[in-house]
Structures are given as C-alpha cells and as structure tokens.
Amino acid sequence: MTVVEADTEVPTAAPSRGGRRRAVPQSALNVVSILAGIGGWWALSASGLDIPSPPVVLSRGIDLIKDGTLGGDILASVRRVLAGFLLGVLAAVPVGFLMGWYPPVRALIEPWIQFFRTIPPLALIPLAIVLMGIEETPKIFVIFLASFLSCVIATLQGVVSVDRTLINAARVLGARDHTIFARVVIPASSPFILVGMRIGLGSSWATLVAAELIAAQQGLGYRMQSAQLYYDLPTIFVGLISIGVLGLIMDRLLLLAERRLTSWQETR
Amino acid sequence: MISLRNVRKTFPVPSAEFVALGGVDLEIGDNEFVTVVGPSGCGKTTLMNILAGLETPTSGQVLVDGAPVTGPGPDRGVIFQQYALFPWLTVRKNVEFGLREKGVPRAERTRIAEHFIELVGLERFADALPKTLSGGMKQRVAIARAYAVNPSILLMDEPFGAVDAMTRVRLQEQLLATWEQEKRTVLFITHDVDEAVFLANRVVVMAARPGRIDRIVDVRLPYPRTEQVRLSPEFAALRNRVWSAVHHQELVP
Numbered sequence: 001m002t003v004v005e006a007d008t009e010v011p012t013a014a015p016s017r018g019g020r021r022r023a024v025p026q027s028a029l030n031v032v033s034i035l036a037g038i039g040g041w042w043a044l045s046a047s048g049l050d051i052p053s054p055p056v057v058l059s060r061g062i063d064l065i066k067d068g069t070l071g072g073d074i075l076a077s078v079r080r081v082l083a084g085f086l087l088g089v090l091a092a093v094p095v096g097f098l099m100g101w102y103p104p105v106r107a108l109i110e111p112w113i114q115f116f117r118t119i120p121p122l123a124l125i126p127l128a129i130v131l132m133g134i135e136e137t138p139k140i141f142v143i144f145l146a147s148f149l150s151c152v153i154a155t156l157q158g159v160v161s162v163d164r165t166l167i168n169a170a171r172v173l174g175a176r177d178h179t180i181f182a183r184v185v186i187p188a189s190s191p192f193i194l195v196g197m198r199i200g201l202g203s204s205w206a207t208l209v210a211a212e213l214i215a216a217q218q219g220l221g222y223r224m225q226s227a228q229l230y231y232d233l234p235t236i237f238v239g240l241i242s243i244g245v246l247g248l249i250m251d252r253l254l255l256l257a258e259r260r261l262t263s264w265q266e267t268r
Numbered sequence: 269m270i271s272l273r274n275v276r277k278t279f280p281v282p283s284a285e286f287v288a289l290g291g292v293d294l295e296i297g298d299n300e301f302v303t304v305v306g307p308s309g310c311g312k313t314t315l316m317n318i319l320a321g322l323e324t325p326t327s328g329q330v331l332v333d334g335a336p337v338t339g340p341g342p343d344r345g346v347i348f349q350q351y352a353l354f355p356w357l358t359v360r361k362n363v364e365f366g367l368r369e370k371g372v373p374r375a376e377r378t379r380i381a382e383h384f385i386e387l388v389g390l391e392r393f394a395d396a397l398p399k400t401l402s403g404g405m406k407q408r409v410a411i412a413r414a415y416a417v418n419p420s421i422l423l424m425d426e427p428f429g430a431v432d433a434m435t436r437v438r439l440q441e442q443l444l445a446t447w448e449q450e451k452r453t454v455l456f457i458t459h460d461v462d463e464a465v466f467l468a469n470r471v472v473v474m475a476a477r478p479g480r481i482d483r484i485v486d487v488r489l490p491y492p493r494t495e496q497v498r499l500s501p502e503f504a505a506l507r508n509r510v511w512s513a514v515h516h517q518e519l520v521p
Contacts, residue, residue, distance in 0.1 A: 168322055169352035173366035173417060174342040183365075187356045264356040266399045 084143025092151035100159025147200035154196020158189025275328035290478030311479025345414030366417035
C-alpha cells in the first residue's frame, strides 16, 4: 500500500451559485419583476393607450379555453414546432458530427449552410408553398430549416473544439477511432449541442407564427392573424402570451436536461 | 526495453525547417526510472510523443522490446501534464476506460480499478467527478488510469508541472512508492532539476537547437528515496551537476 498520510489535499469545493452576499432570493425577484410588468401593462391600458387590460385578456383567455379554441390552437402549433424542431435536431447532429470529424465533408457542406444561414427561413415560405402546397409540409419545413441551421453550427463547433489531449489520452489507452467518437467526441461536444438545441428551439418558435400566417386553419399564429382582421386585440394578446409561456416552458425543459447531462463541466 | 536510434524530428517552418530532435540515441532498460530534463525547446516533449506513438519521427528507429513503434498502444501508458481526465466520467470510470477498450469483463474491471485507485490513495473519491478534485488528486487519477491497463512503460510529460511546490514533493514520494510496488519502465519529462534527480536512476540532460542529449547522469542513490536522501550531500552534489549541465549549456552556433 502506498502510504497516504492524512490527505491534506482538499478537494475543490463546487462553486456556489449566486452571489456572495446574502440577498433576496432570485426567485422572489423574478416574481416581483413579473408582477411589476403586469402592473405596468395595466397602468398603460388604464392611461388610455389602446390595449386591453389584463382582466379583459384573462377573461378572453378563459372563454377561448372553454370553447376549446385555445387548446386546439396550442396543440396544432406545438405539433408543428416539435415536428420541425425534432427533425431539425435529428438531421443537424449527425451532419454536424460528420462536418467536424471529416474536413472534406465540412468543406463540401459548409458553404451551403453559411449561405442558407443568411436567408431568414421565413423568406423561403413563398418558395416552400409553391413547391410543397399549403398543407402542413411547408410549415414544418421552414421550422425544420430554422432549427437545423442553428443546431448544425453548434454541433460542428462542439466537435472541432474537443480537447486534443482528451483524444490523445483515449488513443494511448487503446481506443480506436469509433470508440473515440462514441466515448470522447460525443460527450465532449454535448454541451455545445444542447446550447444549439436551445437556440434552435427559439428560432423554431420565431418561425412558427409566420408559417401559420399562410393558409392555416388552426394554430396560435393563425388565430392572431384572423383576430387582426376583426381588430380583436384581447385574442391577439392571448395568442402572444400563450406563445411566450409555451416557449419558456420548452426552453426550461431543455435547460433542465442540459444541467443534468452536462453537470460534469468545470465551469458554466 | 526502449531503444532510440538516431531519431530525428523536423518540423517545417517558413523558409527553413526546425530541428526538434537532431539524432537522439538512447537505451532504457526494463524497470528503469529515467528522467529527462532540459531547457524549453530541447525536444523533450517531442521525444515523449514519438515514444507514445502520437508523433512519427522524421528518420531513425524507435523500438520497444525490439518491435518498431507504429502508433499508440496499451503497452505504453501516457500521463499528460494537463491531466487529460474525461470530465464526464467518475474517477472509477476514468480508471476503467482503458480496460473497457481492452475488453476486460466488468467484474475484473471493477477489481483492477479498485486496486489502482487504492494504490494512489483515492478510494474515498472513487465515485467523484474530476471537477471536484484538486490538481494533485487529478494527476493521481491519471496515474492510476495509466497503470490500470498494465503497460510495461509509463511515459510522463511534466505530470507535476501544474501543482504547487508542496504538493509536488508529496506526489513525487507517492509516485516512487507506487513504482516500487508496481515496477515499470518510466520515462519522466520535467523541467525541474530537483525532481529529475530525486526520482531517477538516470537523468538525461537535453540541450536545444537542435534538440539532443547533452549528457546522462547516473543517480546511484538508494530507494526508497526519503527526505533524508533529499537532504543528503550526495543528492546536493548530483543536483549541482545536473543544474550546471542544464543551465550552463554551450550554445551551438
């Protein structure tokens, strides 16, 4: 046995989150901020600005829930977002890995990705409609494109920034190329991929509403578009808030997954 | 048994070539502890990378037990200065990494990993993630991980370069204690003259431009190397010889 007398080396303490000072808990400040925002909105509508007040929007929201409209719209929208987003991620991760691992693949694909990145996915809607009709396909396609483009760049970035020493460490321990890929490159780039997914989810939502402006029969974007024709501001507000809340919930879920999957990181 | 025969390594630089190693000859016997010390740019890390199979020499022969080195292999364990632990794996999983690659069955893996984690004195931290460990502890994990695949040769590239002076002394003593229990051929790169003399049977002093072996100093001090050895006049004399060899090198024009 190696003699280890009283281990004086102290393991580094996990860095504590939050500030050093004992301050108001952040969640309390979050709540205060939200309440203040709603109060500000209320004050603006009371001061004569032409927007509906929170109670009006709330009761419209309840009406829309009761007659099933809001539920149907949310279902339609979430389905589109999830379909496009997941397809985008599923395509982006392997493509990003291939680009990062094989320089020729990167050289072949990267110009196209950079080119399409400069075109807002929305600008492709006219083309998508002409080519794919007015059903679900063009809507899901533009959402797919939005999430694919953000996620593929992040994955590529993750693969190319894998620490060379870790790859060398795996090689000298006898790992071959495919195990290095599975056991080093994939875990090492997972933080980048998760960040890419969050950005991709954000762009998916951003693209959704505009995609639903075209010939949709249901969906939050469609509902707001038709409310606009009747100058129905409360419904527009219900739509906006629903989109915001749903986006926030999805983002938080991803954030939770990110924290769980990448808690091994030294710093965050 | 390691044999280097007229090993040269050059890197192209604009309008010339940089001679990292200009013809190195070195023989290291089984279970020897050889340290390599020299100024920066003397090619000591290049030498280690060539032995590890991570770089190929421009010319010359590199033989391990008579067979030419063609790439990395589990017969040569490497310990890097930056620890190079897989941050997403616990200490235990890090130590088991190479065993899994070798296809060692699970129960056997667990047993071997436990043995070497105990050998470096980290059994209390077997299920900890690397981020919770200090630098010295991380390096001990790296040593356990290298030992676990049972290499006949350990290549160590300034492994204690990033820890403080006090920890370094303790790590040196622990490394020797581990080595005396589990004898291996060790090639240990350092820029610290004291460390080079304290650990080694032989100290290889290298010189720069071009990278080459300046001289080899035999260290005939008994193991275990205790504090007494470190403070002895014999140690001081050897240390002084190596010091002047490293710090007062004649420059080749």
